[in-house]
Amino acid sequence: MFARGSCGAGVDVGSTQTKAVVVGPGHTVVGRALVPTGAQIVKAAERAFEEALRAAGLPRSAVGKVCGTGYGRFKVTFGDFQSTEITCHARGAHHVFPATRTVVDMGGQDTKAVRVGPSGEVVDFVMNDKCAAGTGRFLSAAADVTGLTLDQLGPVALGGKEGVRLTSVCAVFVESDIMSYLAQGKAVPDVLAGVHRAIAARTASLVRRVGIESEVTFTGGVARNPAMVRALEQVLGTSINVSEASHFCGALGAALLALERAEAEVGVAPVEVPAAKWDDGTAPSGENGGTA
Amino acid sequence: MSTAYASSATVNERARRAMDAWFSEIAEAKARGKKTVALMVSGAPLELLRAFDLVPIFSEVQALQLAIKKKSLPPILRAEQEGYASDSCAYVKADLGLLFSDAAPVPDAILCNYVGCNVYVKWFEHLAAYTGAPLFVLDVPFARTDVSSSEDIRYVVRQLEEMIVFLEKVSGKKYDPDRLREVLALSARAEEAWSRCKELCKRRPAPFDAYFDAINLMGPANCLRGTEVGAEVLELAAETYAALASERKGPLPEERFRIVVEGPPPYPAYRSFRDLFAKWGAVGVASTYSCVGGLWEFGWRHDPTKDPLVSIAEHVLRENLTNRSLLDRGDRSVRWLREWNADAFVIHSVKSCRLFSAGQGDERERVREAGFPVLMLESDLEDPRYYAEAPIKNRIDAFFESLEQARALSARRGS
Numbered sequence: 001m002f003a004r005g006s007c008g009a010g011v012d013v014g015s016t017q018t019k020a021v022v023v024g025p026g027h028t029v030v031g032r033a034l035v036p037t038g039a040q041i042v043k044a045a046e047r048a049f050e051e052a053l054r055a056a057g058l059p060r061s062a063v064g065k066v067c068g069t070g071y072g073r074f075k076v077t078f079g080d081f082q083s084t085e086i087t088c089h090a091r092g093a094h095h096v097f098p099a100t101r102t103v104v105d106m107g108g109q110d111t112k113a114v115r116v117g118p119s120g121e122v123v124d125f126v127m128n129d130k131c132a133a134g135t136g137r138f139l140s141a142a143a144d145v146t147g148l149t150l151d152q153l154g155p156v157a158l159g160g161k162e163g164v165r166l167t168s169v170c171a172v173f174v175e176s177d178i179m180s181y182l183a184q185g186k187a188v189p190d191v192l193a194g195v196h197r198a199i200a201a202r203t204a205s206l207v208r209r210v211g212i213e214s215e216v217t218f219t220g221g222v223a224r225n226p227a228m229v230r231a232l233e234q235v236l237g238t239s240i241n242v243s244e245a246s247h248f249c250g251a252l253g254a255a256l257l258a259l260e261r262a263e264a265e266v267g268v269a270p271v272e273v274p275a276a277k278w279d280d281g282t283a284p285s286g287e288n289g290g291t292a
Numbered sequence: 293m294s295t296a297y298a299s300s301a302t303v304n305e306r307a308r309r310a311m312d313a314w315f316s317e318i319a320e321a322k323a324r325g326k327k328t329v330a331l332m333v334s335g336a337p338l339e340l341l342r343a344f345d346l347v348p349i350f351s352e353v354q355a356l357q358l359a360i361k362k363k364s365l366p367p368i369l370r371a372e373q374e375g376y377a378s379d380s381c382a383y384v385k386a387d388l389g390l391l392f393s394d395a396a397p398v399p400d401a402i403l404c405n406y407v408g409c410n411v412y413v414k415w416f417e418h419l420a421a422y423t424g425a426p427l428f429v430l431d432v433p434f435a436r437t438d439v440s441s442s443e444d445i446r447y448v449v450r451q452l453e454e455m456i457v458f459l460e461k462v463s464g465k466k467y468d469p470d471r472l473r474e475v476l477a478l479s480a481r482a483e484e485a486w487s488r489c490k491e492l493c494k495r496r497p498a499p500f501d502a503y504f505d506a507i508n509l510m511g512p513a514n515c516l517r518g519t520e521v522g523a524e525v526l527e528l529a530a531e532t533y534a535a536l537a538s539e540r541k542g543p544l545p546e547e548r549f550r551i552v553v554e555g556p557p558p559y560p561a562y563r564s565f566r567d568l569f570a571k572w573g574a575v576g577v578a579s580t581y582s583c584v585g586g587l588w589e590f591g592w593r594h595d596p597t598k599d600p601l602v603s604i605a606e607h608v609l610r611e612n613l614t615n616r617s618l619l620d621r622g623d624r625s626v627r628w629l630r631e632w633n634a635d636a637f638v639i640h641s642v643k644s645c646r647l648f649s650a651g652q653g654d655e656r657e658r659v660r661e662a663g664f665p666v667l668m669l670e671s672d673l674e675d676p677r678y679y680a681e682a683p684i685k686n687r688i689d690a691f692f693e694s695l696e697q698a699r700a701l702s703a704r705r706g707s
Contacts, residue, residue, distance in 0.1 A: 071682060086690035087697070110683070121701055122694035124665070127687060 002030075005064030008262050009052065010088065010254025011045050011079065013037060013072025016108045017221065020048035021251040022056045022063065023259050027095070031056025032248055041075040049078070064262025067254040080258070086114055086125050088253030093217040094120030095256060096249065097241040101213040104203060104232065104240075105249070106222035108136045113207040120253075126210045135199070136222045137171040142195045145178045146188055150225075153192060157227035160193025167198070174198070193227070200231035207236065217241040219249035299532040300500065300543070304508045306528060310521045311511045318397050321347045327462055330399040330419065333514050334584050335407030335432050335608035335615070337452065339479055339594065342518040343472040344463040349399050350515050351415070355386040359559030359674045367393060368675055381644045382674035384415045391422060398423050401462040403455070407432040408614035409647040428458045432608050434615045440606070448605035469600055475518040476596040476603060483588040485526035486513045490589040492533045493577040494632050496550075497542030499533040503553040503576030504566045505543060514585030548573030549695060552628045554580045554655065555640035555648050560676035568685055569638075572692040578628040580613055580621075580648075587611040618651040622658030629664050636695060639668045644675070665698075667691040 002024055012019040014037060022031040033051030037044045045068070053060060068076025069088040076082065085105070093103045094116055103114040115123040128135060143150050164186055167177050174195070181191045207216075216238055222228050223246035233240050243249070321328045329341055330349040341348050358364040367389025368382055374392060376385050390396040402425050404416035413429060420427035430451050433444055456467045486509065493502045500506075509529055516522030536542070551569070553576045558565050569576075583589070592611045595603045613621070629637060637659045641649045656666045669687055672678035 071686070084686055084690040084693055086686070087693045117701075119701060121697040122690065124660075125690060125694070126668075127683070 002058060002062045004061050005262055007056075007058065007063045008255045008257070008259025009049060009063045009066045010251040010256070010258055011049050011066065011068050011070075011076045012085065012088065012248075012250035012254060013041055013045050013068065013070040013075060014107060014221075014250075015071060017247070018044040018048040018070075018072070019248050019251040020045075020052035021248055021255040022052050022058065023252070023255040024056075025259070025263075027256065027259065029252065029255075031058065032245070032251070034247075037072065041072045042077055045072065045076045046078065063258075064265070065258040067258040067261075069250050069254040080261070083254060083257055085250045086112055086127075087122055088250045088257065089219050090114045090116045090122045091120045091253030091256050092249030092251070093219050093241075093253075095252060096243045096245075097215060097217045099215045100217040100241065102207065102210070102216045104207055104216060104218050105220040106136050106199075106203065106218070106228070107220045108140070111135045111203055111206060113203075113210045115210050115213060124210050126206055128206060131170075135171070136220070138174055138195060138199050139222065139225070139228075141171050141175045142178060142192060145175050145182075146192065148188075154225035154227040156189050157192035157196050158189075158230065160187070160189035160191070160227075162190050163193035163197045164191055165198075166191075166194045193231075196225075196227045196231040197235075199228065200235040203232060204235040212236060212238065214238060215241055217243075219243075219246045221247040223247065300505075300536065303525070303529045303532050304505075306525050307508045307512050310516055310525050313521070314516060317347050318349055321397075327400040327464075328397060329401045329403050329459075329462065330416070330425075331403040332405050332407075332409075332412050332416075334409065335405050335612050336514070336585065337403075337405060337430065337455065337604050337608060338515075339472060339475045339518045339600075339604055340452065340455065340459065341403070342475045343468060344459045344465050346401075346459065346463055348515065349397060351387045351419070352383055353511065353515060354390070354396065355383040355674055356559050358386050358390070359676075360562055362560060362676070364560060364674050365676055367395075379644055381411050381415075382672055383645075384411060384418075386674050387415070388418060388422070391419070399425050401425055401458070402427045404429045405432065405608060406430060407608060407612055408434060408616075411646070426458070426462070428455055430455060430608070432615060435610060435612075435617070435620070438620075440609045444609055445602060445605050448609055449599075449601045452601045452604060472600045473596040476594040476600055478520060478523050479518045479594040480596065481523035482513060482517050482526045483586070483593045485523065485530040487588045487591075488530040489526070489533050490578070490582070492530075492537045495537045495540075496633070497540060497544075497547035498550065498575050498577045499536035499542055501543045501576045502582055503551075503557070503579035504569075506576070506579060506582035507557065507562075510582055510585065517585070542575060544570055544573055544575055546573045547575045549636060549692065550575060550577045550632070550634045551636050551638050552576070552578045552625060552632065552634045553638045553640065554625060554652065555642060556581045556645070556673040557640065558671045558679050559673055561671070561679045561681070564681065565679075565684075568688045572688070574692065577632045577634055580625070583613050587613065614647055618654050619658075621651060622655045625655055625659055626662045626664075629659065629662065634664070636691075637664050637666045638691075639666065641668060641670045642673045643670065643678070644672060665691070665695060 006025045009022045018035050018037045020033045024030040031052045033048050035048045066079040068079040068082040069085045073082035089105045094100045105112045112127045114125040117123050218240045223242050326347050328347045328349050333352050364386045368385040370392050371385035371389035402416050402420050406413050492499050512522045512525040551574050639652050641652050659666050
């Protein structure tokens with residue numbers, strides 16, 4: 001199968017979820033996993049890594065280097081090095097969509113806009129400061145108030161016709177705003193359309209600070225929300241790349257960095273073995289593939 | 293530890309002792325029959341005060357000392373209780389909070405040298421109202437052109453003449469222009485030495501950090517200027533750093549990135565903030581903040597051979613950061629980046645400090661246009677509540693990661 005130490009692994013410890021990805025010597029994903037982070041960060045990182053290995057059907061020894069990323073990156077104690085999620089999301093997005101030059105990453109509490117060079121390197125970046133207004137936290141607030149799950153929000157919002165105007169300066173105050181509209185008899189889809197538009201507007205001003213260069217790729221958990229994708233496309237005035245596994249982009253980028261380091265150390269050319277292919281969202285299949 | 297490193301610590305120790313002596317002078321002033329005058333750092337006509345043997349109190353320095361010792365929050369909260377807004381300058385709140393708690397020295401007179409920060413004026417008006425001390429406001433216009441007009445100079449000199457009448461009353465002494473010239477000569481020595489230190493940072497590696505280490509010498513440069521000890525400390529620094537530079541020694545084991553820094557440091561988290569940069573081998577080779585007392589690295593000095601009041605007027609009017617246009621600030625930053633061979637520009641933005649922070653977005657664009665990467669961070673210079681280490685660390689790490697990547701790519705491309 002894979003030569004010892006020929007794979008790279010990335011573990012992305014986020015505030016709510018921990019993701020792990022293993023890439024093989026052909027620079028393709030061979031396994032991945034997602035676990036809730038919880039309070040035991042080190043354990044979450046270990047579990048995610050083990051599950052990704054299991055999905056890949058690989059022993060630990062197949063992995064040459066492990067890179068930790070995300071806010072909890074220093075808690076990936078079994079890792080060899082860490083890298084910020086800015087760098088990793090850029091690499092991951094660029095790997096999936098090689099023409100990517102701008103990455104928009106929306107997580108649970110922060111939003112980043114990253115300009116990316118031809119090799120997936122970070123050219124410039126900007127993040128929301130101190131305040132989580134206009135980030136994924138807004139969606140959590142909306143879900144709380146409307147009694148929907150995060151996964152239901154997008155499809156329901158897509159059904160909204162007239163988006164209502166909402167505050168976009170406080171993720172806590174937006175809850176009372178939403179409640180007020182519902183009390184007035186506004187339809188939930190319309191209110192949710194307004195929520196998505198408010199987030200998109202705030203995100204767009206962040207992205208414009210770093211400059212929008214085509215192609216734009218959307219990563220992070222919120223990219224799975226179709227209403228968010230649509231709202232962002234409308235506000236930015238450009239189509240946006242989204243992958244089915246957008247929230248794994250950080251871990252993927254970390255895994256690619258880890259693979260590079262493993263290769264550099266060993267100094268051996270990648271071994272040619274059949275490996276699962278994971279490109280624009282098709283699930284990996286085959287002997288060495290696996291999904292979470 | 294080599295002799296060179298020991299010497300750097302010696303410089304800081306000497307500076308600290310000189311500053312402690314000055315704080316004692318303030319505390320003992322009344323007992324010794326001396327008068328104290330509160331004034332501001334930027335565009336300070338400090339030399340005139342010294343010529344009258346008046347003891348200066350720098351309220352800003354008082355405030356930053358509190359923050360560095362992690363004691364700034366209680367007075368800030370006290371001031372907020374009295375009604376000061378949460379987003380107003382935390383220096384003001386720390387200083388006035390201290391006064392409300394009877395823990396601040398009460399000045400005999402207050403001199404507000406307004407050189408661009410209009411908060412200064414309100415701060416000192418409040419101080420005057422609370423203490424009953426007489427207040428004099430020196431109005432220094434914004435620099436609209438590169439060279440100040442003769443009208444501008446005359447405007448300031450006329451006010452300095454009025455200030456002399458004020459200071460004669462406060463001190464009970466007569467104005468002595470020869471004494472003032474002596475003081476100007478001592479200032480010029482300090483300025484020459486400080487300027488030499490800054491110049492040395494053009495070398496690789498820079499012998500000291502012109503942002504993080506500079507704060508040790510800003511005390512003598514801004515507060516002890518015009519005294520013998522002030523000149524001596526800075527001359528010792530220049531000698532020491534010259535020796536370090538010739539031995540190719542710097543503040544870090546390896547200088548990997550040379551940065552120009554804009555904005556004051558987050559004093560409440562000073563050490564940990566510095567560590568975030570030290571981890572990447574990033575050294576400040578120039579900074580705007582180290583120039584808040586005056587811009588001496590481009591050649592200007594106080595000149596005792598001139599009309600002393602004209603020399604002082606030139607300093608407060610022209611050799612400052614705080615009364616420049618946004619265009620000028622941007623151009624000056626680019627000049628520092630180029631002449632000091634820097635790799636990147638780091639902005640520490642302080643929301644409650646309008647003077648420094650207004651225009652930093654434009655400055656960021658100007659610097660990027662000039663081809664330098666820019667990192668922008670945000671917290672506060674005095675209030676510990678605004679410093680969030682995780683996001684700040686994330687931005688610093690991501691920024692230097694991208695610089696590392698860029699270097700690695702250039703190396704691979706053979707450029």
